[in-house]
Amino acid sequence: MSAELQSPSIVVVCSEQGVIQQITRDTLGLAGLDVIGKSFIELFDRGSAYKAVEFFKFLIRHGAAFDWELNLQVNGRITAWHFVGSVAETRCVVTGAPSSFDAAAQHSAAVAVHGQDAAAIERTCKELALWGRQVDAEGFSNRYDEFSRLNNDLVNMQRELAKKNAELDRINQEKNRLLGIVAHDLRNPLNVILGYHGLLRDELADVLAQEQREIFSVVRSSIEYMRQLIDELLDFAQFELGALQLHLEAVDVVELVRNTVALNRGLANRKQIELAFASEMNVPAVMLDRLKMEQVLNNIIGNAIKFSHPHTRIDVRIYTDEKRLIIRVQDRGQGIPAAELERLFKPFQKTSVKPTAGESSVGLGLAIVREIVNGHGGSIQLESTVGKGTECRITLPVANDRSDSLRAP
Amino acid sequence: MDESNQASVPGIETLAIALTNRHYAARPELSTRYGAAGRAKCLEDARYHLDYLLQSIQIGSPILFTAYMSWSKVMLAARGIPAADLEANLDYMHEVLAEGLADTEIRASALRTIAIARRELARLPDAENTYLGVGEPLADIARDYLTALLDGDRQRAASLVLKEVKAGTSVKEVYLNVFQRTQHEIGRLWQINRITVAEEHYCTAATQLIMAQFYPHIFSTPKIGRRLVAACVNGELHEISVRMIADFFELAGWDTYYLGANVPGASIADMVLRQRAHVVGISATLTTNLGAVAALIKALRSSSSANIKVLVGGAPFNTDPNLWRAVGADASAPDAEQAIVEANRLVSGAGK
Numbered sequence: 001m002s003a004e005l006q007s008p009s010i011v012v013v014c015s016e017q018g019v020i021q022q023i024t025r026d027t028l029g030l031a032g033l034d035v036i037g038k039s040f041i042e043l044f045d046r047g048s049a050y051k052a053v054e055f056f057k058f059l060i061r062h063g064a065a066f067d068w069e070l071n072l073q074v075n076g077r078i079t080a081w082h083f084v085g086s087v088a089e090t091r092c093v094v095t096g097a098p099s100s101f102d103a104a105a106q107h108s109a110a111v112a113v114h115g116q117d118a119a120a121i122e123r124t125c126k127e128l129a130l131w132g133r134q135v136d137a138e139g140f141s142n143r144y145d146e147f148s149r150l151n152n153d154l155v156n157m158q159r160e161l162a163k164k165n166a167e168l169d170r171i172n173q174e175k176n177r178l179l180g181i182v183a184h185d186l187r188n189p190l191n192v193i194l195g196y197h198g199l200l201r202d203e204l205a206d207v208l209a210q211e212q213r214e215i216f217s218v219v220r221s222s223i224e225y226m227r228q229l230i231d232e233l234l235d236f237a238q239f240e241l242g243a244l245q246l247h248l249e250a251v252d253v254v255e256l257v258r259n260t261v262a263l264n265r266g267l268a269n270r271k272q273i274e275l276a277f278a279s280e281m282n283v284p285a286v287m288l289d290r291l292k293m294e295q296v297l298n299n300i301i302g303n304a305i306k307f308s309h310p311h312t313r314i315d316v317r318i319y320t321d322e323k324r325l326i327i328r329v330q331d332r333g334q335g336i337p338a339a340e341l342e343r344l345f346k347p348f349q350k351t352s353v354k355p356t357a358g359e360s361s362v363g364l365g366l367a368i369v370r371e372i373v374n375g376h377g378g379s380i381q382l383e384s385t386v387g388k389g390t391e392c393r394i395t396l397p398v399a400n401d402r403s404d405s406l407r408a409p
Numbered sequence: 410m411d412e413s414n415q416a417s418v419p420g421i422e423t424l425a426i427a428l429t430n431r432h433y434a435a436r437p438e439l440s441t442r443y444g445a446a447g448r449a450k451c452l453e454d455a456r457y458h459l460d461y462l463l464q465s466i467q468i469g470s471p472i473l474f475t476a477y478m479s480w481s482k483v484m485l486a487a488r489g490i491p492a493a494d495l496e497a498n499l500d501y502m503h504e505v506l507a508e509g510l511a512d513t514e515i516r517a518s519a520l521r522t523i524a525i526a527r528r529e530l531a532r533l534p535d536a537e538n539t540y541l542g543v544g545e546p547l548a549d550i551a552r553d554y555l556t557a558l559l560d561g562d563r564q565r566a567a568s569l570v571l572k573e574v575k576a577g578t579s580v581k582e583v584y585l586n587v588f589q590r591t592q593h594e595i596g597r598l599w600q601i602n603r604i605t606v607a608e609e610h611y612c613t614a615a616t617q618l619i620m621a622q623f624y625p626h627i628f629s630t631p632k633i634g635r636r637l638v639a640a641c642v643n644g645e646l647h648e649i650s651v652r653m654i655a656d657f658f659e660l661a662g663w664d665t666y667y668l669g670a671n672v673p674g675a676s677i678a679d680m681v682l683r684q685r686a687h688v689v690g691i692s693a694t695l696t697t698n699l700g701a702v703a704a705l706i707k708a709l710r711s712s713s714s715a716n717i718k719v720l721v722g723g724a725p726f727n728t729d730p731n732l733w734r735a736v737g738a739d740a741s742a743p744d745a746e747q748a749i750v751e752a753n754r755l756v757s758g759a760g761k
Binding site for chain 1: 441446450487490604607621668671
């Protein structure tokens with residue numbers, strides 16, 4: 001042991017935070033460097049500080065660290081030494097020497113001096129040193145190959161999943177493209193049918209019996225339903241393909257909403273529903289696609305009428321809130337169960353609540369509405385209480401700083 | 410490991426012990442300076458030196474041994490071992506092999522290879538420059554990315570590159586200038602003793618995970634009907650570069666089947682056959698795995714996939730641009746872009 005004690009080494013006692021408290025062995029001349037009270041990490045070359053921090057973290061976490069090679073920097077000279085450390089209560093003893101063997105030997109001697117169980121430390125060091133050989137004996141090579149295989153399988157699975165996802169995306173796009181083509185090709189003959197239907201009905205108006213007139217009426221409402229379905233399918237296919245095109249212009253929203261309310265008033269009147277409109281003063285113009293926003297308003301107000309009972313009232317109101325403009329449509333209808341609210345924005349989803357006058361619904365309207373509102377940088381919320389009614393709020397940004405990022409025509 | 414031809418080189422252990430004994434006999438002060446552990450380390454190094462030497466001789470490429478010595482010089486300098494020790498070790502190796510190798514042809518090659526490395530060693534630098542030098546494309550991003558990884562913050566690293574791609578930088582540029590360059594830098598930092606093996610592995614694993622976030626982009630490229638099987642040869646664990654190659658081929662419209670690290674030759678051959686691959690890409694980073702590359706290609710040539718086009722790559726093939734011939738391949742490429750050019754050329758039937 002005496003020969004070992006003469007060999008070069010340092011023994012540093014630190015706090016658990018790595019602050020040097022004492023140097024008990026020092027053949028490098030640390031004493032002259034005023035390191036007491038400084039961080040242990042500062043003893044090392046700046047470039048290997050990461051590694052020194054890892055050493056210290058490992059030491060604290062496991063109570064002992066064996067044979068870490070670190071670059072000491074003393075008086076401008078960099079020396080690569082091996083380090084061994086152990087923790088007893090709240091103190092860490094770290095020993096450095098030119099070889100792992102010397103570091104371990106010096107450390108055993110040092111911790112004995114510091115009252116730690118030297119035999120236990122020595123045992124730990126030996127165990128750590130022997131570990132590699134034991135693993136070898138147990139077939140390290142097999143486990144290593146198995147580990148490689150496992151890792152390869154994981155990576156391949158990830159790649160295959162990504163490939164399948166890309167393929168699914170492609171198929172989905174193709175589906176939407178076909179949907180668009182089919183809907184487009186159906187619309188043209190439907191318009192012809194609708195035209196001839198009107199012609200025949202007018203020409204035969206005088207000779208048709210009541211029952212025949214009713215048949216004409218059923219045919220017409222069926223054709224109109226099909227046309228609505230096709231129009232919505234076309235819109236939907238377009239949005240899914242990312243082809244929402246907005247033609248933005250400065251729009252007087254109060255005028256736009258007032259006109260839309262007026263157009264829907266006939267529908268409301270037929271069901272003896274009062275459709276009221278109010279707006280706060282000085283509402284600023286907003287950059288909107290006028291036709292698309294009309295489509296949104298028609299859908300929301302139309303839904304309110306569809307699901308309201310006669311002799312109730314629907315309020316449409318415009319107000320502003322800081323940099324936002326809010327259009328609120330509030331009915332006193334049947335309301336929608338809470339569990340169905342979010343689902344209604346998904347394609348082909350309908351509420352379990354039935355329209356009060358047997359009106360038809362495709363189930364694409366709200367999905368389209370949300371696409372358009374989002375495309376304007378806005379949002380749409382539904383709040384509803386069954387038996388009391390539903391409130392729909394469309395929020396649009398007034399300061400139109402999204403105009404640059406909107407998809408251009 | 411059965412495919413590596415380590416087993417066919419007799420007496421490496423005997424030669425390594427003789428070399429260590431010779432070194433310690435000539436430098437008795439080393440015993441007191443480094444102790445028993447130092448001697449064990451010297452023996453371990455001797456095994457590596459001789460393994461690299463014999464692989465270089467067998468493959469007929471002395472420059473590979475010189476490159477390995479150049480790497481060792483930098484690695485040892487960072488651990489306080491002076492270049493003189495390495496030079497002395499080469500001199501002792503020369504003496505030991507002059508006496509210990511019976512086969513005159515192998516002996517002559519070994520001594521010539523050692524002499525070349527010994528002559529070059531003095532001229533070779535003992536430090537390697539950073540791969541993240543100012544002025545390189547995306548250098549700032551690459552440095553921030555590496556710092557994030559060394560801080561153990563892979564989320565920050567990922568968001569840096571994802572933001573870069575969102576801002577218009579191509580995935581290819583990120584691969585080449587951020588991932589590839591930081592991987593080289595991580596290797597250098599370990600070489601100069603600045604980071605631990607654990608940190609090196611963390612950075613690599615994090616980069617592999619981050620690369621996967623680009624998959625939706627990579628795998629949506631329209632296909633051109635060509636298929637690549639890519640893998641690291643048996644024993645080779647450095648897989649990130651061949652994964653990058655596979656991703657580049659995907660971006661170029663190839664269907665790729667990436668098998669990963671340390672893949673047994675039989676699995677590669679089986680996949681080539683099953684996928685009716687046009688090209689197989691084989692990667693080896695360590696010179697000591699070249700034997701396995703040669704053995705695999707030989708096995709492929711005598712199988713029912715005899716006409717498969719073989720593209721090889723990795724550090725030894727960059728060091729020696731003609732090495733691909735020696736292992737029986739059809740071509741090699743220094744980077745992913747060139748690999749695609751070579752693969753398309755091979756499949757189109759143009760000769761080299």
